[in-house]
Amino acid sequence: MMVDLSFYKDKKVFVTGHTGFKGTWLCKILIDAGAVVTGYSLEAPTVPNLFSLSGISESMTSIIADIRDYESLKAAFDESNPEIVFHLAAQPIVRDSYKDPRYTYETNVMGTVNLMECIRLSDSIKSVLNVTTDKVYKNNEWCWGYREDDPLDGYDPYSNSKSCSELVTHAYINSFFADKDIAISTARAGNVIGGGDFANDRIIPDCVRAVKSGEVIGVRNPYSTRPYQHVLEPLAAYLLIVSRQYMDESVAGFYNVGPDDCDCLTTGDLVDLFCTSWGEGASWVNKADVNAPHEANYLRLDCSKIKSILNWSPRWHIEKCMKSLCDFYKTWMSDGSIPDEMDREIREFFEID
Numbered sequence: 203m204m205v206d207l208s209f210y211k212d213k214k215v216f217v218t219g220h221t222g223f224k225g226t227w228l229c230k231i232l233i234d235a236g237a238v239v240t241g242y243s244l245e246a247p248t249v250p251n252l253f254s255l256s257g258i259s260e261s262m263t264s265i266i267a268d269i270r271d272y273e274s275l276k277a278a279f280d281e282s283n284p285e286i287v288f289h290l291a292a293q294p295i296v297r298d299s300y301k302d303p304r305y306t307y308e309t310n311v312m313g314t315v316n317l318m319e320c321i322r323l324s325d326s327i328k329s330v331l332n333v334t335t336d337k338v339y340k341n342n343e344w345c346w347g348y349r350e351d352d353p354l355d356g357y358d359p360y361s362n363s364k365s366c367s368e369l370v371t372h373a374y375i376n377s378f379f380a381d382k383d384i385a386i387s388t389a390r391a392g393n394v395i396g397g398g399d400f401a402n403d404r405i406i407p408d409c410v411r412a413v414k415s416g417e418v419i420g421v422r423n424p425y426s427t428r429p430y431q432h433v434l435e436p437l438a439a440y441l442l443i444v445s446r447q448y449m450d451e452s453v454a455g456f457y458n459v460g461p462d463d464c465d466c467l468t469t470g471d472l473v474d475l476f477c478t479s480w481g482e483g484a485s486w487v488n489k490a491d492v493n494a495p496h497e498a499n500y501l502r503l504d505c506s507k508i509k510s511i512l513n514w515s516p517r518w519h520i521e522k523c524m525k526s527l528c529d530f531y532k533t534w535m536s537d538g539s540i541p542d543e544m545d546r547e548i549r550e551f552f553e554i555d
Contacts (some may be wrong), residue, residue: 205442207552208543212371213218214326216282218269218317219290220262221253223399224333228288230544231382231552240282242275243291244268252398255540261284276542278536279320286444287330289317297403298339298496299360301412310363311370318374321384329340331440332385336429336460337361340391346387346503349385350390357384358495368378385447385454391436392429392448392460392503395472395523397530397543399433405469409484410531419486424470427500432523434551435516442512453511460503465520472520479520479524517551 215232218223220241232239239262246253248494253259263282267274269291292310295301299306314332321327339348340355341463354369356362368388395406412419431530439459447454470488476482510515518526526547533543549552 205438205445208220209236209445210213211498213286214238214284215286216284217241217245217288223252224433226252226256227433229258230256231548233258237331242278248400250400257541265369270308272316275316278322283326285328287328290334295403296358296360299358303359306359306365311366314367314370322378327384331444331446332388334364334368334388334390336390336392338368343500347502349504352394387443387454388456389440390458392431394433395430396433397527413484420489421469421473421486422489422491426469427466429466429503430472431461432518442514446512457508458503458505461516466502475524479528483548
């Protein structure tokens with residue numbers, strides 16, 4: 203099932219983390235669908251960044267503030283009076299969570315608590331989605347995918363803080379929302395790639411920075427297997443979850459969102475695909491760091507639940523995903539129109555005439 207974007211026309215939507223990579227793409231889709239969007243986030247963490255390149259700030263209310271600041275968040279939330287909430291604000295980098303674990307927990311755990319308090323005290327909310335990660339599970343390095351009822355226990359500070367964010371959400375659902383007309387879900391997405399990601403310590407941005415500089419790509423963990431998917435894949439799932447549970451609270455729950463098994467591949471294989479799609483002599487070398495902090499070697503999701511309950515399925519396989527993101531970054535490097543490129547990809551993905 204493809205989400206009916208017309209559902210969002212004139213809906214008041216509150217998005218935390220709207221200046222991030224996924225947040226910008228989500229807001230662009232919502233704005234194009236006619237939603238009234240308020241975003242709450244820190245400044246975009248990189249220069250360049252997709253939020254600035256997209257030009258969407260002129261079509262929404264953009265509030266630059268810290269999710270750890272409850273009073274500021276509450277004021278923005280009450281002013282926007284939203285029906286729908288997408289919670290994406292987070293410290294999202296595993297290696298950064300080792301450098302500053304306290305900030306990571308404050309943002310990812312207490313940020314969720316602050317938002318849930320705003321929702322608890324609101325009379326307008328109908329549908330909420332907390333976006334976490336596939337890394338929330340206790341990782342046993344299994345060859346099969348994790349299911350939504352498997353134990354939560356992320357290993358590193360980032361992964362563990364997102365496990366805690368899940369548990370906070372569960373506690374608020376059980377304690378405060380069971381008898382209220384509010385549908386709340388969480389979505390555990392696999393590794394997201396696509397045009398406009400400029401973050402540090404992520405494989406595709408690392409590839410783009412290398413080819414832009416005429417350098418060989420260095421790959422730290424070429425043998426780690428991850429469920430890679432284009433950014434529009436989980437966003438379509440998020441939009442579907444929120445719209446469906448808005449109309450039917452019984453479908454609210456906890457959902458894995460990832461690619462089919464054929465698109466779970468090693469980082470080395472992913473970079474091979476990037477080099478092939480990019481062309482121009484792009485190549486990579488193994489730069490494994492023996493002193494690097496721990497990261498899972500094998501991670502896969504079982505997405506049977508969302509496929510069964512919501513009839514969702516991935517649309518773009520990894521080869522199409524790679525072509526799309528290479529087209530995006532080449533548009534950026536040639537000073538082409540990023541808003542036009544985003545519109546093109548959104549129309550193609552959602553089959554909009």
